[in-house]
Amino acid sequence: MNENLTILAIVLGILHSGIRLATPYLYASLGEMFGQRSGVLNLGVEGIMLLGAFFGFFATFQTGNPWLGFLAAMVVGALMGLLMAFISVTLKAEQGISGIGLYLFGLGASSLLFKTMLGTVEGVSGFAPLNFCLSSVGIDSSFCLSQVPIAGDIVFSHSVMTYIAYALVPISAWVLGRTTIGLKIKAVGQNPEAADSLGVSVDRTRYMTVTFGGLMAGIAGASLSISLLNIFQENMTNGLGFIAVALVYFGGWSPWGVLVGALLFSTVNALQLWAQVLGLNIPSDVAVMLPYLMTILALALPIRRAAQPAALTRPFTRGEN
Amino acid sequence: MTNDANLLPSGLPRIESMQMRDIVKRFPGVLANDHVNFDVNAGEIHALLGENGAGKSTLMKVLYGLYQPEEGEILLNGQVANIHSPTDAIEQGIGMIHQHFMLVDNLTVAQNVALGLKSSKGKGFVLDLDVVTARIRDLADKYGLYVDPEAIINRLSVGERQRVEIIKALYRGAALLILDEPTAVLTPQEVDEIFKIFRNMAAEGHALIFISHKLDEIFALTDRVTVLRDGRVVGDVLTADVTKNELANMMVGREVLMERHRVPMPVGEVRLKLEDVNAVNDREQPILRHISFAVRSGEILGVAGVSGNGQRALAEAIAGLQPVSEGRVEMDGRDVTNLSPSQMFEAGLSYIPEERMHDGVIKNFNVAENLVLQDHQFPPYSKGIFLNFGTIDSHADEMIREFDIKTPSKDTAVKNLSGGNIQKLILARELDRQPRFLIAAQPTRGVDIGATEYIHAQLLKQRSEGLATLLISEDLDEVMAMSDRIMVLFGGEIMGIVDSDQVTVQQLGLMMAGEKAEDVFAQKDLAAAGDT
Numbered sequence: 001m002n003e004n005l006t007i008l009a010i011v012l013g014i015l016h017s018g019i020r021l022a023t024p025y026l027y028a029s030l031g032e033m034f035g036q037r038s039g040v041l042n043l044g045v046e047g048i049m050l051l052g053a054f055f056g057f058f059a060t061f062q063t064g065n066p067w068l069g070f071l072a073a074m075v076v077g078a079l080m081g082l083l084m085a086f087i088s089v090t091l092k093a094e095q096g097i098s099g100i101g102l103y104l105f106g107l108g109a110s111s112l113l114f115k116t117m118l119g120t121v122e123g124v125s126g127f128a129p130l131n132f133c134l135s136s137v138g139i140d141s142s143f144c145l146s147q148v149p150i151a152g153d154i155v156f157s158h159s160v161m162t163y164i165a166y167a168l169v170p171i172s173a174w175v176l177g178r179t180t181i182g183l184k185i186k187a188v189g190q191n192p193e194a195a196d197s198l199g200v201s202v203d204r205t206r207y208m209t210v211t212f213g214g215l216m217a218g219i220a221g222a223s224l225s226i227s228l229l230n231i232f233q234e235n236m237t238n239g240l241g242f243i244a245v246a247l248v249y250f251g252g253w254s255p256w257g258v259l260v261g262a263l264l265f266s267t268v269n270a271l272q273l274w275a276q277v278l279g280l281n282i283p284s285d286v287a288v289m290l291p292y293l294m295t296i297l298a299l300a301l302p303i304r305r306a307a308q309p310a311a312l313t314r315p316f317t318r319g320e321n
Numbered sequence: 322m323t324n325d326a327n328l329l330p331s332g333l334p335r336i337e338s339m340q341m342r343d344i345v346k347r348f349p350g351v352l353a354n355d356h357v358n359f360d361v362n363a364g365e366i367h368a369l370l371g372e373n374g375a376g377k378s379t380l381m382k383v384l385y386g387l388y389q390p391e392e393g394e395i396l397l398n399g400q401v402a403n404i405h406s407p408t409d410a411i412e413q414g415i416g417m418i419h420q421h422f423m424l425v426d427n428l429t430v431a432q433n434v435a436l437g438l439k440s441s442k443g444k445g446f447v448l449d450l451d452v453v454t455a456r457i458r459d460l461a462d463k464y465g466l467y468v469d470p471e472a473i474i475n476r477l478s479v480g481e482r483q484r485v486e487i488i489k490a491l492y493r494g495a496a497l498l499i500l501d502e503p504t505a506v507l508t509p510q511e512v513d514e515i516f517k518i519f520r521n522m523a524a525e526g527h528a529l530i531f532i533s534h535k536l537d538e539i540f541a542l543t544d545r546v547t548v549l550r551d552g553r554v555v556g557d558v559l560t561a562d563v564t565k566n567e568l569a570n571m572m573v574g575r576e577v578l579m580e581r582h583r584v585p586m587p588v589g590e591v592r593l594k595l596e597d598v599n600a601v602n603d604r605e606q607p608i609l610r611h612i613s614f615a616v617r618s619g620e621i622l623g624v625a626g627v628s629g630n631g632q633r634a635l636a637e638a639i640a641g642l643q644p645v646s647e648g649r650v651e652m653d654g655r656d657v658t659n660l661s662p663s664q665m666f667e668a669g670l671s672y673i674p675e676e677r678m679h680d681g682v683i684k685n686f687n688v689a690e691n692l693v694l695q696d697h698q699f700p701p702y703s704k705g706i707f708l709n710f711g712t713i714d715s716h717a718d719e720m721i722r723e724f725d726i727k728t729p730s731k732d733t734a735v736k737n738l739s740g741g742n743i744q745k746l747i748l749a750r751e752l753d754r755q756p757r758f759l760i761a762a763q764p765t766r767g768v769d770i771g772a773t774e775y776i777h778a779q780l781l782k783q784r785s786e787g788l789a790t791l792l793i794s795e796d797l798d799e800v801m802a803m804s805d806r807i808m809v810l811f812g813g814e815i816m817g818i819v820d821s822d823q824v825t826v827q828q829l830g831l832m833m834a835g836e837k838a839e840d841v842f843a844q845k846d847l848a849a850a851g852d853t
Contacts, residue, residue, distance in 0.1 A: 199407045
């Protein structure tokens with residue numbers, strides 16, 4: 001009897017963490033998906049996330065307002081995205097290598113800024129869980145949706161950043177499928193020559209998606225430092241940005257696919273955390289390797305490749321080809 | 322009232338006249354257009370004829386805003402027009418049908434048409450495909466361009482894709498259409514159909530520019546011809562006033578032999594034999610189905626078909642580049658199924674691949690190196706692990722002389738040679754080793770008339786010396802003139818193998834569209850019976 005309750009509690013805990021931990025994946029992967037749909041692979045997501053995490057944290061730390069942190073992370077992320085766009089679209093540099101450069105820059109810069117501007121690990125009170133309380137005038141106690149048994153804690157006890165991340169999934173699908181800009185993005189990633197011949201600016205479209213991808217990666221970083229963990233430490237993303245890139249492949253370049261992938265990976269992550277907490281007899285290193293192992297397996301699946309944008313990583317020059 | 326007369330069926334104004342005056346366009350080291358004058362009027366189909374590299378495409382890219390000329394001006398309806406990008410061209414009523422389809426394969430017809438439309442025609446940010454679909458249906462009715470707006474492009478036939486390209490241009494209000502070799506991938510029947518549409522468009526008041534190097538098509542379709550050679554206009558004549566030979570001579574700048582002479586030859590022993598060969602692509606879809614045929618010594622077997630119907634897979638299956646999943650390939654009676662390319666090579670196969678820049682040569686290597694690509698590890702070109710540059714160089718000199726390869730020197734990187742001379746180089750390399758069997762895939766595509774003549778002469782010479790040849794070509798005239806027998810491929814299957822002297826272009830066209838030879842010839846017999 002008692003044992004059953006414990007198991008239930010653990011399962012609920014894993015589901016709660018899974019939904020929560022999907023937040024950074026969703027931001028980073030959805031942003032990266034737009035870039036890749038237009039033909040640009042940005043491997044620098046991890047580096048942008050680290051900078052977003054730092055600036056988001058620092059702005060919140062200084063002002064006490066997490067929304068200012070959110071804004072700071074967006075601006076820094078967008079600037080990094082713009083840099084990547086300049087390197088890959090205007091200078092037409094090899095995308096894989098320049099992305100790794102961007103990552104190393106973000107890693108180094110965020111560590112340096114941390115050492116010179118903070119020095120030690122500090123905490124902030126970032127975005128708090130919303131809990132969705134309905135307080136009625138005159139009645140002292142208020143009822144919160146998060147108190148609903150079972151579903152309440154899983155669904156209604158997250159911060160605003162998590163809800164925004166989930167809301168972005170249908171919005172992204174709508175933009176890709178139902179808007180003129182979505183059509184342009186898909187065309188530019190599939191056949192840039194055709195898009196160009198109809199007067200669609202390949203460069204402008206790619207600048208836009210890559211900058212947006214950077215902005216989203218910045219927010220993804222901040223979601224760690226001012227919503228999930230509320231601290232900043234060096235290299236705190238710990239490979240998450242690379243998994244986010246892999247999730248785009250895993251999700252078959254579709255927002256819904258990305259959502260499924262993000263939830264799957266975050267749940268495995270949560271499982272791994274709980275396994276450590278419960279002191280299960282699995283070496284923690286093995287548990288930590290689990291998501292990365294899954295990434296490699298997911299990428300080896302051949303069925304995904306058909307959906308890959310045909311012009312991914314191929315720079316465009318008018319009149320060639 | 323006059324207003325109505327000036328409108329096209331699409332509801333947009335006509336371009337009464339377009340003049341390009343003294344256009345000069347330079348590229349590093351090349352004068353692509355040298356003071357070119359060119360004009361076209363509403364209701365007219367004006368051909369632009371010239372060899373590859375004569376400057377046709379450059380001139381049209383200037384008109385469409387893809388290139389900016391160094392000198393000269395463009396006049397539309399007598400007014401100077403500023404065209405700096407495709408967007409400008411589209412806005413002024415100029416449309417272009419490109420040589421290669423400019424379609425996004427995994428999107429629908431309507432999405433392809435909607436791509437890049439100015440927001441006034443859609444609803445701005447939100448994509449309104451219903452409006453686009455309705456207008457496509459409207460245009461399809463007015464011009465006879467039938468195609469399903471909701472179909473995804475990669476499910477359409479090439480003929481349908483070509484119609485989508487035209488709809489795209491008309492949707493954007495094209496009054497003047499540039500047609501850049503629009504028939505390259507069509508069957509003869511599809512060509513007839515699209516020509517009807519072009520004539521209809523001209524009759525309705527569109528101005529059409531038709532780029533081609535196929536003389537037959539120019540006579541079948543156009544009112545006027547301008548011939549370009551080396552970037553200069555060498556003639557602007559009414560099509561009715563010239564003969565085919567005159568046009569060919571203008572284009573090349575000297576007398577051209579239009580007829581090729583293939584003397585009948587007794588055939589010898591079977592050199593290559595395929596028995597029920599099947600193959601699949603990397604997505605496990607069949608690309609060759611039950612292929613069986615034999616080629617004998619002293620015979621050229623032509624392979625006709627619309628591009629992408631298994632020709633490339635067939636060549637590669639024989640050459641050892643495409644695994645054969647079922648069936649048997651024999652050379653000189655020996656089973657050579659699924660041998661590696663180098664083993665096939667040793668067995669006596671020579672292969673002129675379709676993509677010569679990609680599969681035939683190494684662009685950055687020089688002429689001498691490319692001439693010994695396969696043989697460099699054998700004497701006399703090497704000893705042990707060391708290359709013998711003395712023999713490699715003298716071999717190169719000999720080949721350059723013998724095969725008339727025009728190159729500044731044997732040390733010139735191959736990428737700096739013209740298409741025709743690269744093809745001569747490959748021919749020299751593949752024929753010098755006296756092969757037992759030759760696969761020649763598109764040996765004259767993109768090659769000038771002079772080099773084409775030379776390559777054909779070489780192939781016939783080798784035939785008379787007993788070589789067995791498989792000639793794959795999309796140029797039906799070439800297949801018919803060069804081959805003893807013709808095999809037609811459709812969807813990876815053989816539609817029939819026929820004697821080249823006993824088949825017409827129309828019959829080949831039907832087979833290329835997927836009809837079996839038996840059915841095609843049955844129709845002919847029926848028609849003949851009906852006549853009497």
